């Protein structure tokens with residue numbers, strides 16, 4: 001009798017062990033801080049690893065928006081990734097500014113997906129990829145919408161506010177569309193490549209955010225300590241290529257982030273980074289990518 005009980009206990013322990021082993025096998029690198037509810041009800045922000053470039057996908061309640069589309073070579077990769085997520089339409093496609101590392105894959109995106117609104121600053125550049133973007137927009141009869149500072153727009157339960165936009169042809173980085181997104185009790189700051197000049201201008205607005213997409217790939221010309229103190233984020237995302245020619249992210253930016261105990265995620269080290277939120281907590285997931293394997 002005792003022997004049988006012991007055998008039964010051992011079997012149960014083994015089964016639990018197997019289950020836990022399997023669970024951790026299928027969930028290897030998720031940094032879950034606190035579980036959130038049904039993912040369908042949640043906000044998800046994908047900071048896609050596009051090497052030395054930016055591309056951010058935002059999901060809420062079945063709708064998607066996109067901020068920037070990587071370099072020219074990333075176009076097909078992005079299409080494949082978005083199709084694997086079941087995307088066929090974007091509510092907003094936002095081009096923060098017209099540098100190649102932000103609009104490179106945009107012509108592919110315009111060709112492949114339905115786009116309700118296409119937002120871009122009123123500037124131009126003579127690179128080929130910009131001409132391609134204009135050509136594709138024209139083919140699909142998509143109008144370029146240029147927002148003004150303080151304009152707001154919504155996607156499901158997310159409220160976006162334009163904090164900055166410019167039309168300075170001499171300084172395309174500072175013409176970036178800078179956006180703050182609010183989702184329930186959480187806030188997110190998308191900075192494009194705006195520099196400290198823009199930071200100075202928006203310093204006294206409501207810029208507090210839980211998460212910041214660090215401007216200009218971690219360049220020293222942005223992300224000043226006084227600005228960061230005002231934003232007061234818990235998390236920072238740096239979209240950057242491993243061993244890039246510009247030596248991004250610069251030490252001064254990393255030091256500023258560390259001084260304020262801000263948790264840093266980097267696409268060169270972490271791959272694609274997914275931030276999910278139930279409106280109170282933000283959790284992170286990292287997907288290893290091959291972009292940074294040199």
Ligand SMILES: [Zn+2]
Pocket residue numbers: 053054099101102193216217
């Ligand atoms: Zn850039």
